[in-house]
């Protein structure tokens with residue numbers, strides 16, 4: 001069967017989509033993206049990400065307005081209404097209420113604590129991360145079972161679930177021959193933090209629900225997301241997306257571009273040979289859309305590796321340094337002692353054909369993209385606090 005492309009869903013064939021974590025970095029642009037394409041969209045969020053900014057003494061590079069104002073602004077700008085449920089996904093009454101009230105046909109579940117360094121600050125942060133993430137996902141699974149057994153769960157996992165094995169990373173499963181017998185089994189997981197472990201626990205729970213209750217689910221093992229603008233979030237200052245640059249929530253590439261804009265050293269942890277999958281936030285939109293339009297079958301636990309290109313951290317820093325130099329911004333690359341426990345030189349190659357087979361058209365990282373990120377960072381450089389950039393959480 002030909003995969004469904006976005007165009008098939010335009011018009012009157014739209015879905016009710018719940019976006020859990022819809023106030024966050026990936027969630028907010030996803031809300032606008034689906035709403036713009038005519039789907040009925042609801043957000044579930046407790047805004048805890050904004051509280052973590054307060055806890056860490058940092059803020060988004062871009063000014064962001066409260067979620068209620070975001071939703072009102074979107075209605076004013078687009079004429080489209082988005083429903084807002086404010087509450088905690090670890091509270092089952094809250095989650096069940098949404099399912100009864102909104103009756104989603106698909107849930108895009110972003111609502112987790114997503115920083116590895118945050119999860120490694122101390123015991124309390126590790127316990128919080130695993131409780132928040134695992135309980136929230138379990139609640140979604142039970143709410144689906146009890147209230148919406150046909151609903152499709154699109155769950156954001158991470159490529160970090162796999163670690164860095166010395167063989168190619170497959171998409172969720174691997175064919176294994178052992179003592180003369182053969183089976184297709186879940187791909188081995190070697191997560192590198194208590195956060196990444198929470199994602200592995202989620203994956204196991206979802207797989208079990210699919211097998212046991214006939215739940216339909218897609219686990220999107222996402223790489224590191226860069227970029228921040230989408231067509232919709234640029235339409236009005238009240239629709240701007242958040243951008244993290246601090247040592248706890250800031251991710252490589254976005255952080256390097258911001259460091260280049262403010263004249264800060266580009267901080268590479270250790271040798272910088274750590275290789276990871278990366279994708280533009282525009283491709284996050286494409287991937288979740290393709291997953292939603294082509295749902296998993298009943299009882300199917302489908303895994304897609306969601307990234308477009310692989311880069312080493314040092315290679316990214318060097319590219320940012322080169323583009324910054326063309327813009328007459330001088331930057332140094334400094335190698336900091338690695339706060340993490342991870343291989344700094346290793347083999348890494350992961351498969352990512354499932355989404356390409358569904359019709360994904362990747363946005364690649366060009367020098368123009370890096371330039372546009374540095375230019376955008378220059379606009380807000382006065383909001384950057386240089387004191388929050390250094391890594392603080394130590395793995396050991």
Ligand SMILES: NC(=O)c1ccc[n+]([C@@H]2O[C@H](COP(=O)([O-])OP(=O)(O)OC[C@H]3O[C@@H](n4cnc5c(N)ncnc54)[C@H](O)[C@@H]3O)[C@@H](O)[C@H]2O)c1
Nearest residue numbers: 021023024025026046047048049088089111112114156225
């Ligand atoms: N950003 C990346 O580079 C990246 C890479 C791989 C995977 N992911 C995954 O994608 C998802 C979204 O990431 P993001 O960068 O948008 O994170 P984010 O922190 O910006 O957004 C997460 C949102 O979920 C909300 N949330 C968290 N716990 C909640 C709870 N218990 N109840 C209600 N709301 C809650 C937060 O308030 C926030 O708005 C995460 O699950 C993350 O693990 C992100």
